[in-house]
Amino acid sequence: MDKFIKNFLIRTFVAIFFLIVIAVALGVIGCEVLDLTGNKSQNHKANFKIHRSKLFVYSIYKNKFKDIVKVQHRTDPDENRSFVSTVYMINDSTKFSLFENASSDNDKLKRDIYNDLSFFIQDTKRNIYTRTFYKINKFGWIGIGLFAIAIIWLLNISKIKKRLVEEKKEQDMKDRIDKIQKERLHGLKVKT
Numbered sequence: 001m002d003k004f005i006k007n008f009l010i011r012t013f014v015a016i017f018f019l020i021v022i023a024v025a026l027g028v029i030g031c032e033v034l035d036l037t038g039n040k041s042q043n044h045k046a047n048f049k050i051h052r053s054k055l056f057v058y059s060i061y062k063n064k065f066k067d068i069v070k071v072q073h074r075t076d077p078d079e080n081r082s083f084v085s086t087v088y089m090i091n092d093s094t095k096f097s098l099f100e101n102a103s104s105d106n107d108k109l110k111r112d113i114y115n116d117l118s119f120f121i122q123d124t125k126r127n128i129y130t131r132t133f134y135k136i137n138k139f140g141w142i143g144i145g146l147f148a149i150a151i152i153w154l155l156n157i158s159k160i161k162k163r164l165v166e167e168k169k170e171q172d173m174k175d176r177i178d179k180i181q182k183e184r185l186h187g188l189k190v191k192t
Contacts, residue, residue, distance in 0.1 A: 005164050012157060016150050023147035030140025031055040036113070038068075038120065038129035045069055046121050046129070048089065050098065067091040071121060073114035075107075087114045109135060 033055060038048040045067040052061035068089045075085040085107050087098040098113070113133060120129045136144075 002165075002168055005161065005168065008164060009157070009161060012153075012160070016154050019146055019150040019153075023143045023145075023150060026139045026143030026146065028055045028057050028143075030137045030143055032060070032135045032137075034113070034133040034135070036117070036129065036131050036133070038117075040127045041067070043067075044124060045091070048117075048129075063096075065089045065091070065096050068121065071114055071117040073111060085110050087117070089117070106135075109133060 031054065033053050035051045035053070036048060038046050040046050046069075048065045048068060050061070050063050050065070051059065053059045068091050070090040072088040072090060072095070073085060074088060075083050078084045087110050089096045089098055116131055117129075120126055
């Protein structure tokens, strides 16, 4: 294999490796998972475990809520005078916020979680609840795009290598023809 092609392939694999590392890092930063599991006790009160993580890699928030009898969706103003909604889990004595204060999660996700939890708590026939919610922000989408580019690039390396070999052969052939023509031309000049 030609030194140029070998160096090109090494540099290409290094570039793909770093592109994949960046894509995975952005994916982890931009993809959030909310995993909710619950069950009901004999008195029809629900117990929940909430685990919020960045793409299952590291945990952001973990909590347990016991004896929940009601779920509430509420919108309140924050310190910037914009409205932020949250989901509260209510037991006989306390109200727990499912999300940290001023959560940046969109209202549709919160509304979906509220509806889902409300139906579970009200349904006397359901005793087990498991649901996972995914949220992807712009970093996650950029990471997914970069990962796709890296995979496409990786899959096309054989085609790129083949094309480089063909171009190298064409260039070598052209160089040989030029060399022969120069030698012939030089030979004609010397004889006269």
